[in-house]
Amino acid sequence: MKPYHNLRDYLAALKQRGELVIIDRPVSTRLEITEIADRTFKKTRRSPALLFTNVTDHTMPVAINLFGTEERTAMALGVQSLDDIGGRIADLTRPDPPKTLMAKIKKGLQFASVLKNKPRLVKEAPVQEVVLTGEAVNLHRLPVLTCWPDDGGPFITLTAVVSKDPDSGLRNIGMYRVQVFDEKTAGLHWQRHKGGAAHHEKYRKSGGKMEVAVVLGGDPATIYSASAPLPPVVDEWFFSGFLRKKPVDLVKCKTVDLEVPAQAEIVLEGYVDLNEPLRIEGPFGDHTGYYSLADYYPAFHVTAITMRKDAIYPTTIVGVPPVEDEFLGKITERAFLPLMQVVLPEVRDYHLPTEGVFHNLVFISARKSYPAHAWKILHGANGLGLMMLSKVMIVVDEQEPVTDPAHCWKLVMKHVHFKLDVALSRGPIDALDHASQYFTYAGKLLIDATRKWDGEGRSLSREPEVAVSASQIEEITSRLLAIPGVKQIHWPYLVAGQSGSGSPLFIKIEKSVAGEGHRVLEAALSLNNACGLNRFVVVVDDVDDVTNPYDCWWIALNNLDPLRDVVFKDFPLPSPGYRVPGYYPSDARMGWDSTTKWPSEGFTREWPWKVKMDDSVVKKVDEWWPSLGID
Ligand SMILES: Cc1cc2nc3c(=O)[nH]c(=O)nc-3n(C[C@H](O)[C@H](O)[C@H](O)COP(=O)(O)O)c2cc1C
Ligand SMILES: [Mn+2]
Structure with missing residues (x-):
């Protein structure tokens, strides 16, 4: 099976399989898309991907529920079942040295093919068809969802946040939500155990600026890979190349010294000013089914927005489980089983x-x-x-x-x-x-x-x-x-x-x-x-x-x-x-x-509340539902 080239390639395949529903009635980024997507995931037979083409106050379409079923998620990664990914990784980790010459050659080829798929740099990129800098930078041009009623603002959710280790120069990519504060500023929610936070900690010691890029879209394996909890020495896009058996093409950013996938839809380039105080981020209706409470996170100053001429805005929502991140998590669960077995070989399975x-x-x-x-x-x-x-x-x-x-x-x-x-x-x-x-x-x-x-x-x-x-x-x-x-x-x-x-x-x-x-x-x-x-x-x-x-x-x-x-x-x-x-x-x-x-x-922290949709939005979507064609 040929790996998907980019998001639109994947959407076209979904459409052909009858797994994409295009919704052209007007809908708002505020709560309405969430309510439709949440119902689609939890209550419909097929949980299709959705493409909203008529988003109020925006020209850019919104794609959601891209990983809405286990079967589709496997298809997105080009495998029959998610266990096949574990199988391929198991092949690489198998400790027994190859005995025969043929087996040695085979093992050698396996490693060679892994290395062959490391990211490669290209000069031209669709994601840089449009380059907006200076006054033209305006995050409000993106159809960013305000997902839940008590959210602190609109949140970009299906991200790949890129940064470089100031000491080793190694790249990290993490899926961290990004809250839009104003036209040119956003919040970066890398939690303290994550790669982005580790980089930030190192930069803080030296002061100055930490360059960051936020990528939206790309082929589905590359989208997923940002959520993989890889050790710091493994570049997430190297992993994506391994998954899709094809390198991820990267292009140099316009205003920062970072590389991003050429086939992405949208890239936000910018920096964190290490001399600036952290800012309040949140609350946000989170995947625990509760709001994660407002807390201090670094501000991201956007120096450029680059995108395709006809960019599609990909997103996801979280909330009361199960939600779409179930299958992103499932890929990781399956892919990491053989890695866990390297250390704990007696483990048969986990869930x-x-x-x-x-x-x-x-x-x-x-x-x-x-x-x-x-x-x-x-x-x-x-x-x-x-x-x-x-x-x-x-x-x-x-x-x-x-x-x-x-x-x-x-x-x-x-x-x-x-x-x-x-x-x-x-x-x-x-x-x-x-x-x-x-x-x-x-x-x-x-x-x-x-x-x-x-x-x-x-x-x-x-x-x-x-x-x-x-x-x-x-x-x-x-x-x-x-x-x-x-x-x-x-x-x-x-x-x-x-x-x-x-x-x-x-x-x-x-x-x-x-x-x-x-x-x-x-x-x-x-x-x-x-x-x-x-x-x-x-x-x-x-x-x-x-x-x-x-x-x-x-x-x-x-x-x-x-x-x-x-x-x-x-x-x-x-x-x-x-x-x-x-x-x-x-x-x-x-x-x-x-x-x-x-x-x-004696509980001294603030206790959060459960994520719940406004009744008025539920009622509105009740009325629309029969005509949306989602089953
Ligand atoms: C939809 C989705 C949203 C996520 N949002 C966040 C987030 O806001 N902050 C965070 O630290 N982790 C978030 N995660 C989890 C991280 O992506 C995950 O832990 C990943 O391993 C981080 O990459 P890293 O290991 O390079 O830090 C999210 C995961 C998914 C699937
Ligand atoms: Mn990482």
Whole structure:
């Protein structure tokens, strides 16, 4: 398959496949495109890409939902399935040296073909057909979306932000949102763990200016590559060349000493003035489903806008999951599996479910070959690249399907002793995490949900194989509902009468006094009951429907700082259930207080609010919907 040349080439292919809907009715960049795109992703059968050709107050068309399905995302990268990317990377990382001459030649050719696809410099570029400098620079000419009602302004989202390491000269490209402040100034939201921020930190020491370019568009592999968490020594466009099996053509910028993809649609050139104070950026309806709050980030002074004569403005939205970034994240997940396996070869697979918004939940399956092997993996994986930002990490046995969260949570119930198989650790957490007691510093919950062996003191599964009866469920339900403050309870994976159908318990409360989350948790965990129905209890308050496990996990994981919010209870048992040296037999339980945290509970940061569209816009789009032709 021939790699796509640029964005329009890709759009044409989508159109041919019936995966592009062109919308020519007038729509506004303010909220309206978001509402249409969000519905398209969440609620339609095909989740097609959208091209808005009649954007109010603008002449430039807007393209969105380019990576709206897994199949289309694979097509964008020129592979049958996203696993094929991992396969190609695995070939390169395979440690066994080639034995025969033919195998040596083949390996040599493989590496040669990788190097052949490194970016190359060209002189002419469509992205420089129009060059606007000085007075002509006006960011308001771009149809930048104001995505959500409480956003601090319009945000450019599907970016490739380019900068150079002042020491090594190595290039970094990152997908960081860019808030338009005025005609010539914008905000650069590179978070503290990211490549752009590392460069900025180095420039700050020397003062002066840091040159930056913001690229929009290009072929889809190049668009994606800006979001890949590569180590600093790997140029993201080198990676793109590897993915598309063709070099990315670069052209020199007009006003800064940086290179950008020649086939892009639009480039903003400019600089950060290191002597200038940081500026307030945000709030922004973010991919956690909450607003990320306003904070200080560097201002970007635009010296030139270059673009095609008939430029298309590509964009994306984030918000309550799942949203389009699901599949950008999925490419990274698949591409990085073989790299993870270089360090942790026993890892079979891993998965970041969308309800965990990438950084809150990881399931890893692995081949266990010695006692406590799962702990080696948990500690190892917790320090790998951006996996360092994971909040809850769970290891299951190699044959288990990690892409099935319900199955994995059932394994937690089945194999985990909540005293012996869970550890609280601490470490850096994502800059978007709102629950951590301290900004980017939080607890980590590491869980060994593999089947235990004799050598680990137990060969038995934890979960009793006897079924819980309907009357037992009824009995404990009434006792739980009698706890003051409890509004609703639900066991998402429990089936009355079915053995081994253990489930975490969700409890919804309406919090009216400080500390109520912990109090209800204590009461629920302490209820005496032999059926294991309160072995893992999660208390939430900000969930609409407690019977929807996706929403419950999404909220519960977002609102948790394990250091502060996880409670363990341990009840000694009369008869020895386990043969663990140094431990007494016990019925251990774990609880999460995933309620909203208050200042009166000692929470000193500001708690954000959920992303939600204005009713008036929802109504308007309701009326338009039948005529939009999106299905
Ligand atoms: C749609 C989308 C928007 C993103 N926005 C940001 C952002 O505003 N700031 C940020 O630090 N990371 C953001 N990310 C994540 C980074 O792109 C990602 O961590 C990437 O690895 C950064 O590149 P780097 O490793 O070179 O820093 C976003 C990712 C996607 C898919
Ligand atoms: Mn990078």
